[in-house]
Amino acid sequence: MRAVVARRYGGPEALELMEIDKPEPGAGSVLIRVKAAGVNPVDRHVVAGHLDSILEVSLPLVPGFDVAGVIEAVGPGVTEFSAGDEVFGYVRTEQVQHGTYAEFVAAPVHTIARKPASLTWQQAAGLPLxxxxxxxxxxxxxxxxxxxxxxxxxxxxxxxxxxxxxxxxxxxxxxxxxxxxxxxxxxxxxxxxxxxxxxxxxxxxxxxxxxxxxxxxxxxxxxxxxxxxxxxxxxxxxxxxxxxxxxxxxxVWTQPDPSDLAALASLADAGDLTVHIDRVLPLAEAADAFRLSETGRVRGKIVLEIG
Structure with a gap:
């Protein structure tokens, strides 16, 4: 599968588009075919090595925590979701290495919820974090x-x-x-x-x-x-x-929470919450997304379109 990978710490120049192995969903996890991935300032800090004292980061690294996509397969013990379900989530795990800037991501079920029907894939990907x-x-x-x-x-x-x-x-x-x-x-x-x-x-x-x-x-x-x-x-x-x-x-140090994600989805579907998208870029332009984020002049969200 295609993924954006940082093999070393650095700025936007450290990001490479590469072919890597598709992950397998473990117990309590699902495999998501990614439609879109949100870009957040924290992604830049992870790639730069600034959060090593807070997070357990391993290289080579696929950045990204925000995702929206379709469940491709479920791992052992998963009863909450089925293949074909549309979901969104904040996929932060104990070890930060296999992120969402990729065609597929394995996500623990406690990091995801059902996608708000009223939001586009890009908006849903921009909402979780x-x-x-x-x-x-x-x-x-x-x-x-x-x-x-x-x-x-x-x-x-x-x-x-x-x-x-x-x-x-x-x-x-x-x-x-x-x-x-x-x-x-x-x-x-x-x-x-x-x-x-x-x-x-x-x-x-x-x-x-x-x-x-x-x-x-x-x-x-x-x-x-x-x-x-x-x-x-x-x-x-x-x-x-x-x-x-x-x-x-x-x-506030944001925590994955499926009930909070569901509450956000309910607000969106009730018409009380939307996500303003500043820019949508293809996966291959993740480095440009980082550069835009660095300007500090983004209104709303930057999103990578993947699937």
């Missing part, structure tokens, strides 16, 4: 109906999904973004503000009494600013700033 991250972040800070939620980097992959989930819960959402993304945020239902110096004052113009919960998807001083605005300083979650825990908030 950002969707789980957004959902688990909002759950951690307890965002509820009629509360005001501040989302930093609200036009990005995680941020744009967090906006939609919070709105679906009945919350009011204020989102930070560059001015070029303000109309996009309004189209989602958020109230946009420009990030940077003076952010706290701009948010208070919209919410004079402050905000109830905050999700940080950008880092920098976002946690500090959030806590200036929060009624309860502990109700901030960050996906990028490890110091948030020292300030009494929550750091």
């Amino acid at each position: 950002v969707g789980l991250t957004a959902l688990q972040s909002l759950s951690r800070v307890g965002a509820r109906s009629e509360e005001t939620v501040l989302v930093h980097a609200a036009a990005g992959g995680v941020g744009s999904v967090a906006v939609q989930i919070a709105l679906a819960r009945g919350a009011r959402v204020i989102g930070t973004a560059s001015e070029r993304n303000h109309e996009f945020l309004r189209s989602l239902g958020a109230e946009p503000v420009v990030y940077g110096d003076g952010l706290a004052e701009r948010v208070r113009e919209l919410a004079p009494e402050g905000v109830d919960a905050a999700v940080d998807c950008v880092g920098g001083d976002a946690v500090v600013v959030s806590q200036e605005l929060l009624k309860d300083p502990s109700r901030v979650a960050s996906i990028v700033d490890p110091e948030v825990t020292q300030r009494g908030g929550h750091q």
Whole structure:
């Protein structure tokens, strides 16, 4: 099968399109014929060797955690799925080596769920990691109906999904973004503000009494600013700033969870959640996908089309 492989650590130049052996599904796993694979910033960091202290990474490495595709075969003991089922998932296992930038991937059943019928293959492939991250972040800070939620980097992959989930819960959402993304945020239902110096004052113009919960998807001083605005300083979650825990908030390290994936699928099929695709590229252009991701100017998601 064709797969993108990194035989050494490095940047986009370390990625090669190669023929490798097709995996076999072990006990409790399924073999997925991949239709599309989502590209996330974490993929670049894995290939660069930046996460070796957190994850057990082995070379040669096929990058990628996000997948959408059709089950080709099931392994021993699998009763939840059958060949032909359409699924999507966040395929992160204890050993990071056999990822989703490939024509086939073996996935443990706890990392997948049935694909939302309302989403395209590309959208479904772009949802798992950002969707789980957004959902688990909002759950951690307890965002509820009629509360005001501040989302930093609200036009990005995680941020744009967090906006939609919070709105679906009945919350009011204020989102930070560059001015070029303000109309996009309004189209989602958020109230946009420009990030940077003076952010706290701009948010208070919209919410004079402050905000109830905050999700940080950008880092920098976002946690500090959030806590200036929060009624309860502990109700901030960050996906990028490890110091948030020292300030009494929550750091979110996304976990595969089939029930959370199913909840995301339900939101999508109810019309409350969609995935904005910034760019779709063929598998052979995975290195270009990394370069685009490095710019930090992606609105929504980059996806590799495979099957």
